[in-house]
Amino acid sequence: MIKISDFKYNLPESKIAQYPLKNRDDSNLLIYRGGKIRHQVFKKISEELVKNSLLISNNTKVIPARLFFKKDTGAVIEVFLLDPVSPTSEVVKAMEAKGSVVWKCMIGNLKRWKDGQVLYMKTEGLEIEAKLQNRALRHVELSWKPLDKMAVDVIHEIGKIPIPPYMNREATDKDRESYQTVYAKNDGAVAAPTAGLHFTEKVLNALDQKNIKRNFVTLHIGAGTFQPVKEEGDVTKHSMHAEQFVVKKSVVEQLIDFEGKVTVVGTTSMRTLESCFWLGNQIVHNDYRGFVSKLEPYKPEKAASYQESFNALLQFLNQNNLDELHASTEIMIIPGYDFKVCNHLITNFHQPESTLMLLVAAFVGDEWKNIYNYALKNEFRFLSYGDSSLLSRNT
Structure with a gap:
């Protein structure tokens, strides 16, 4: 053994x-x-x-898999993308999905995210919604407009690079390349x-x-x-x-x-x-x-x-x-x-x-x-x- x-x-x-x-x-x-x-x-x-x-x-x-949504109360919910669930569980195809996807996630501050509550994020030319589809399984549905934008492009626009936890620091813009x-x-x-x-x-x-x-x-x-x-x-x-x-x-x-x-x-x-x-x-x-x-x-x-x-x-x-x-x-x-x-x-x-x-x-x-x-x-x-x-x- x-x-x-x-x-x-x-x-x-x-x-x-x-x-x-x-x-x-x-x-x-x-x-x-x-x-x-x-x-x-x-x-x-x-x-x-x-x-x-x-x-x-x-x-x-x-992928910049760490997504941060801010509630009206000021509380921040982190959605860390782990595995795609829908419309496909295959990573390659999930990246090409348009309009919406469901991912299994790690969720920071989950207790502040009530069932049925929609989280919003807006950037120049992009509107994103996050819904907690299944609390027990940590399934999160992400949807966005314009609908013809691919998931990979949305993630790259709004996410942060997930550097390893043992670095004990926040990711910087330089980490996106390095x-x-x-x-x-x-x-x-x-x-x-x-x-x-x-x-x-x-x-x-x-x-x-x-x-x-x-x-x-x-x-x-x-x-x-x-x-x-x-x-x-x-x-x-x-x-x-x-x-x-x-x-x-x-x-x-x-x-x-x-x-x-x-x-x-x-x-x-x-x-x-x-x-x-x-x-x-x-x-x-x-x-x-x-x-x-x-x-x-x-x-x-x-x-x-x-x-x-x-x-x-x-x-x-x-x-x-x-x-x-x-x-x-x-x-x-x-x-x-x-x-x-x-x-x-x-x-x-x-x-x-x-x-x-x-x-x-x-x-x-x-x-x-x-x-x-x-x-x-x-x-x-x-x-x-x-x-x-x-x-x-x-x-």
């Missing part, structure tokens, strides 16, 4: 980066390879990646894929010159990423928030060609690719569900091989005339997980006693303690706006 207390370390507040560096790629880069640790700078990461390898990043885009990767494209996340924040166009060009193939997946990160693990007894009882992802057919084709040479940017890219393996495994076993459950990888039945799984996934896409795979996952990667896809991981330094800490420990074993001790002693900056690491799995 795995206890979360075994993944605790002392993180002084002074080590938590409150703001990004002026130049993204000036961040420190810890290299862990072959059991050895050394210090590098992120702008030189192209020198550290294997030639003719594959680099997969998450191109989700953070809390996005330079390749962010598809709206829907409420937290950034922070491992990607260090990349600049210059770094990406250097990767291209080294013939490192780059491609993207989209996993829309939910607020569950900040949820602490409270299960002291058995971590597998921790509730994992299901997240939606999209993978292009070209990514599946590249994964078939680059077996053993896959680097992922961030834990979300890792969870997406590992989930793709298990979706392929479902197809091999005639049990495709389009969803990977929390502990599916730990079931005793025999798993397909890497090539069997991804070829089955590619055949599934071709047979169904699909250019993209749309699925969801709540996969939990903890020590003991048998990695199927990812050989190298670019990631920031994570909170103690978190699911992300468990994932890192699963990838590098007990060496995580030496890696984090090195980072703490050598003035690395931690968490979302902090420094980076390139970890290679011991095989």
Whole structure:
């Protein structure tokens, strides 16, 4: 049984980066390879990646999901968008909805919001109403005029970027840019894929010159990423928030060609690719569900091989005339997980006693303690706006 207390370390507040560096790629880069640790700078990461390898990043885009409505009494109600409910639960399509949407939300000051009470907000050229559709489920209906405006445009106009709670500060206008990767494209996340924040166009060009193939997946990160693990007894009882992802057919084709040479940017890219393996495994076993459950990888039945799984996934896409795979996952990667896809991981330094800490420990074993001790002693900056690491799995 795995206890979360075994993944605790002392993180002084002074080590938590409150703001990004002026130049993204000036961040420190810890290299862990072959059991050895050394210090590098992120702008030189192209020198550290294997030639003719594959680099997969998450191109989700953070939406300004914090909406603030002011009542006539002066009370402020915060509506934090979590998951779309209607007219669709699919994030991609919900962003394109016109006229109105219903979202599951976290609601600040809920007790001040009476049933049947409509909250209003007005900007230049936009009128928005919020209704509490279901108090118990925290379902909020947002409607607006003009009716032909898409939800994504309304959210961007009225919302605030939801920076992580451990920053203990309000988001600024600068966060709208700095809390996005330079390749962010598809709206829907409420937290950034922070491992990607260090990349600049210059770094990406250097990767291209080294013939490192780059491609993207989209996993829309939910607020569950900040949820602490409270299960002291058995971590597998921790509730994992299901997240939606999209993978292009070209990514599946590249994964078939680059077996053993896959680097992922961030834990979300890792969870997406590992989930793709298990979706392929479902197809091999005639049990495709389009969803990977929390502990599916730990079931005793025999798993397909890497090539069997991804070829089955590619055949599934071709047979169904699909250019993209749309699925969801709540996969939990903890020590003991048998990695199927990812050989190298670019990631920031994570909170103690978190699911992300468990994932890192699963990838590098007990060496995580030496890696984090090195980072703490050598003035690395931690968490979302902090420094980076390139970890290679011991095989």
